[in-house]
Amino acid sequence: xxxxxxxxxxxxxxxxxxxxxxxxxxxxxxxxxxxxxxxxxxxxxxxxxxxxxxxxxxxxxxxxxxxxxxxxxxxxxxxxxxxxxxxxxxxxxxxxxxxxxxxxxxxxxxxxxxxxxxxxxxxxxxxxxxxxxxxxxxxxxxxxxxxxxxxxxxxxxxxxxxxxxxxxxxxxxxxxxxxxx
Amino acid sequence: xxxxxxxxxxxxxxxxxxxxxxxxxxxxxxxxxxxxxxxxxxxxxxxxxxxxxxxxxxxxxxxxxxxxxxxxxxxxxxxxxxxxxxxxxxxxxxxxxxxxxxxxxxxxxxxxxxxxxxxxxxxxxxxxxxxxxxxxxxxxxxxxxxxxxxxxxxxxxxxxxxxxxxxxxxxxxxxxxxxxxxxxxxxxxxxxxxxxxxxxxxxxxxxxxxxxxxxxxxxxxxxxxxxxxxxxxxxxxxxxxxxxxxxxxxxxxxxxxxxxxxxxxxxxxxxxxxxxxxxxxxxxxxxxxxxxxxxxxxxxxxxxxxxxxxxxxxxxxxxxxxxxxxxxxxxxxxxxxxxxxxxxxxxxxxxxxxxxxxxxxxxxxxxxxxxxxxxxxxxxxxxxxxxxxxxxxxxxxxxxxxxxxxxxxxxxxxxxxxxxxxxxxxxxxxxxxxxxxxxxxxxxxxxxxxxxxxxxxxxxxxxxxxxxxxxxxxxxxxxxxxxxxxxxxxxxxxxxxxxxxxxxxxxxxxxxxxxxxxxxxxxxxxxxxxxxxxxxxxxxxxxxxxxxxxxxxxxxxxxxx
Numbered sequence: 001x002x003x004x005x006x007x008x009x010x011x012x013x014x015x016x017x018x019x020x021x022x023x024x025x026x027x028x029x030x031x032x033x034x035x036x037x038x039x040x041x042x043x044x045x046x047x048x049x050x051x052x053x054x055x056x057x058x059x060x061x062x063x064x065x066x067x068x069x070x071x072x073x074x075x076x077x078x079x080x081x082x083x084x085x086x087x088x089x090x091x092x093x094x095x096x097x098x099x100x101x102x103x104x105x106x107x108x109x110x111x112x113x114x115x116x117x118x119x120x121x122x123x124x125x126x127x128x129x130x131x132x133x134x135x136x137x138x139x140x141x142x143x144x145x146x147x148x149x150x151x152x153x154x155x156x157x158x159x160x161x162x163x164x165x166x167x168x169x170x171x172x173x174x175x176x177x178x179x180x181x
Numbered sequence: 182x183x184x185x186x187x188x189x190x191x192x193x194x195x196x197x198x199x200x201x202x203x204x205x206x207x208x209x210x211x212x213x214x215x216x217x218x219x220x221x222x223x224x225x226x227x228x229x230x231x232x233x234x235x236x237x238x239x240x241x242x243x244x245x246x247x248x249x250x251x252x253x254x255x256x257x258x259x260x261x262x263x264x265x266x267x268x269x270x271x272x273x274x275x276x277x278x279x280x281x282x283x284x285x286x287x288x289x290x291x292x293x294x295x296x297x298x299x300x301x302x303x304x305x306x307x308x309x310x311x312x313x314x315x316x317x318x319x320x321x322x323x324x325x326x327x328x329x330x331x332x333x334x335x336x337x338x339x340x341x342x343x344x345x346x347x348x349x350x351x352x353x354x355x356x357x358x359x360x361x362x363x364x365x366x367x368x369x370x371x372x373x374x375x376x377x378x379x380x381x382x383x384x385x386x387x388x389x390x391x392x393x394x395x396x397x398x399x400x401x402x403x404x405x406x407x408x409x410x411x412x413x414x415x416x417x418x419x420x421x422x423x424x425x426x427x428x429x430x431x432x433x434x435x436x437x438x439x440x441x442x443x444x445x446x447x448x449x450x451x452x453x454x455x456x457x458x459x460x461x462x463x464x465x466x467x468x469x470x471x472x473x474x475x476x477x478x479x480x481x482x483x484x485x486x487x488x489x490x491x492x493x494x495x496x497x498x499x500x501x502x503x504x505x506x507x508x509x510x511x512x513x514x515x516x517x518x519x520x521x522x523x524x525x526x527x528x529x530x531x532x533x534x535x536x537x538x539x540x541x542x543x544x545x546x547x548x549x550x551x552x553x554x555x556x557x558x559x560x561x562x563x564x565x566x567x568x569x570x571x572x573x574x575x576x577x578x579x580x581x582x583x584x585x586x587x588x589x590x591x592x593x594x595x596x597x598x599x600x601x602x603x604x605x606x607x608x609x610x611x612x613x614x615x616x617x618x619x620x621x622x623x624x625x626x627x628x629x630x631x632x633x634x635x636x637x638x639x640x641x642x643x644x645x646x647x648x649x650x651x652x653x654x655x656x657x658x659x660x661x662x663x664x665x666x667x668x669x670x671x672x673x674x675x676x677x678x679x680x681x682x683x684x685x686x687x688x689x690x691x692x693x694x695x696x697x698x699x700x701x702x703x704x705x706x707x708x709x710x711x712x713x714x715x716x717x718x719x720x721x722x723x724x725x726x727x728x729x730x731x732x733x734x735x736x737x738x739x740x741x742x
Contacts, residue, residue, distance in 0.1 A: 001360075001431040001435060001436065001437050002360060002361040002362050002427040002428060002430065002431040002436065002437065002438055002444075002499070003274050003360050003361075003362050003427075003428055003431045003432065004274075004360050004431075005355050005356060005357045005358055005359060005360050006357060006358055006360075006361075006441045007437075008357075009356070009357040009358070011358065011441040011442060012441075012442050014440060014441065014442065016439075016440045016442060016443055017439045017440055017443075017498075017709070017710070018709065019439075019494070019498065019709055019710050019711075019713070019714045020439055020440060020443050020491075020494065020495065020498070022714075023490070023491070023494045023714065023717055024443070024487070024491060026721065027486075027487050027490040027491065027721075028487055030483075030490075030721065030724070030725070031482060031483035031484065031486055031487045032482065032483075034479070034483050034486075034546070034550075034728070035475075035479050035482045035483055037550065037732070038471075038475045038479070038550060038551050038552065039475065041551075041552050041732075042471060045552060045735075045736065046736070046740040046741070046742065047552050047555060047735050047736070047738060047739075047740065047741050047742075048471075048552055048741060048742050049464075049465060049471060049474075049551065049552075049555070049741070050741070050742055051470055051471055053467035053468045077641070078640040078641045079640040079641075080640040082640060082641075101640065105641075113740075118467075122317070123315075123317055123318050124315050124317075124318075124400055126558070126559045126628070128559065128560070128626065128628060129739070130626035130643070130645070131625070131626050131645075131646065132738055132739050133556045133560075133624070133625075133626050133738055134555055134556070134738060134739055134741065135465060135554075135555060135556065135557065135558040135559055135560060136465045136467075136555070136558070137463075137465050137466045137467065137558065137559075138467075139400050139401060139466075139467060139468070140317065140400060141399075141400070142401065142467045142468050144467030144468075146741055146742070147740075147741070147742045148739060148740070148741055149739060149740035149741075150739050151738075151739050151740060152739070155643075157636070157641070157643030159626070159628050159631075159636075159643070160628075161558075161559035161560060161628035161629065161630075161631065162315075162559055162630075163244070163311050163630040163631075164318070165318065166240060166241055166244065166309075168244075168630070168631065168632070169240065169631050169632040169633040169636070169638075169639075170633075170636070170638045170639045170640070171639070172636050172639035172640065172641050172643055173641065174641045174643075
């Protein structure tokens with residue numbers, strides 16, 4: 001019984017049930033397959049973390065964002081008159097998270113790749129593009145770079161999905177993906 | 182300390198019970214149940230707020246209730262009960278005295294004090310920082326002090342458990358190896374020590390930062406170390422509730438492990454690999470390398486998952502073997518059909534076993550894949566998963582054990598037996614449905630820890646798919662059902678302790694007599710477990726399908742590199 005000491009003092013040498021040995025074998029193979037899948041996806045798959053990130057002071061990051069917005073601004077949108085920015089395909093794109101907004105609105109082209117920079121000015125935020133369902137963590141002091149290629153077009157919400165205080169649920173940004181030519 | 186330890190003999194089990202240990206077990210278990218009631222109530226408020234058409238609490242109260250729910254259930258309830266369990270698995274199962282009961286009371290007092298302080302600060306409203314309290318968001322300094330005191334108390338309890346093992350060995354209370362259940366508790370204790378150490382390493386500096394003595398805590402470093410506590414504390418639960426499964430199988434069926442070696446080796450993989458996996462929470466974090474993430478999130482090549490899959494076979498396997506020995510031999514599943522489904526000790530345990538594997542286990546491994554996590558991180562899929570582990574796994578297993586342990590320790594008959602019979606089904610199935618639909622809503626992108634999925638006050642417009650709202654409605658309904666189950670549990674426990682009819686034992690029953698044990702089978706004789714093996718293959722099929730469906734789903738989203 002499992003609540004009493006084993007009957008045999010030397011239990012280690014007792015033969016093992018066949019079903020157990022078989023199951024251990026099957027489960028071990030499955031474990032190794034799962035372990036192989038992650039490196040394999042890095043080689044063959046198209047959805048991977050970039051591992052590219054830099055330390056940056058929040059004010060320096062803000063300066064980069066401001067410069068970026070000034071350069072490519074094409075309009076304004078929403079209750080807060082957030083600037084809309086249309087950067088050229090393949091360029092560096094800057095998105096800023098702060099209490100409680102995503103800045104600016106990005107206008108991207110479907111099927112084109114962009115080097116997207118993400119950082120926060122204050123607390124941690126969660127970059128959640130919906131309904132594409134891409135979720136990345138955004139830190140203050142870290143400039144995170146991912147190469148992103150939107151494959152579907154339309155208006156996408158950027159939900160903040162890392163709790164960031166009382167206005168957290170109002171922190172909603174926008175990415176517009178225009179259909180490719 | 183000098184007084185000779187006093188023992189009584191249990192009228193139900195014949196076990197020798199040390200008075201000092203018994204009092205401490207009762208105190209810790211009762212406190213745990215009280216905290217479960219409080220934390221559950223906060224949970225109900227959270228669920229009723231996330232139910233879109235009810236939307237009960239205002240935003241500030243919602244974040245407050247969510248913080249309290251997380252801390253009270255994930256930390257305080259589980260650990261109080263685990264302390265009771267450690268004392269039980271050492272002093273009672275080994276028939277030994279508990280080492281230093283006085284220190285046991287110090288530990289208890291520190292844990293109560295810590296829990297009260299942290300709850301007080303949260304309820305005051307200035308520490309709604311969620312259980313994770315990620316910096317640079319700051320809570321009241323006493324919020325951290327409370328957590329630290331609680332952890333110190335728990336650490337003392339761990340060492341009392343280890344001390345009791347030493348005492349039992351030295352005083353020759355048992356021969357040979359410690360029982361499997363005690364071994365499981367030992368694994369839980371080792372993981373707990375690691376967990377508490379991680380907590381101390383991060384929470385003490387964070388406390389110093391909150392009172393201005395340290396200028397800066399790096400948010401990324403905070404998360405890496407904090408999750409050494411946050412994730413590992415849930416691994417204490419896993420090790421502990423698996424010990425509870427084995428214990429209940431032994432108590433109800435006289436089941437012995439199919440093989441001591443296999444079950445203990447499976448536990449050993451936990452010590453090596455289970456508590457390393459803090460990266461589950463860091464997979465889409467900037468600044469950490471993929472090779473670190475992959476090794477860490479896979480618990481070292483999924484060897485701890487292998488351990489869990491082994492327990493998943495051996496726990497029902499030992500029940501099947503015991504039942505077949507008793508003659509329930511027809512077909513694949515007579516042993517299971519004729520199991521005591523009306524006894525909440527069994528139904529709670531078995532539902533916990535099945536749902537922990539199928540819901541919590543499969544979803545946990547899948548979402549823990551580095552790349553698949555991109556679709557899941559911080560969506561409501563995450564709480565969906567861990568209600569599939571902590572609620573239907575750990576909590577349900579602990580509840581099931583309570584239905585056995587509370588009458589035995591308090592020597593009172595269970596009140597409201599009719600309701601008690603229903604309890605595991607209401608709580609377990611309610612929580613199971615809750616967990617499934619939360620995961621569903623998560624795959625549609627609904628965020629966790631979020632007050633308004635309609636984004637009414639946001640600067641832009643965005644609306645989730647109508648299915649997401651429907652699913653969150655189902656989540657609300659099933660939460661209410663589960664809470665009714667939880668309330669029945671509390672009512673039965675409190676009722677039994679206060680008003681239960683005292684048990685009377687015939688004098689003969691007081692003599693130490695082992696419960697009807699199934700002496701030899703399995704390893705020694707040939708006795709296969711075809712029913713369990715079939716269940717295991719069904720589990721594996723679901724696992725493989727779900728795992729690859731998620732890869733396919735990932736392949737259809739935007740490209741990232």
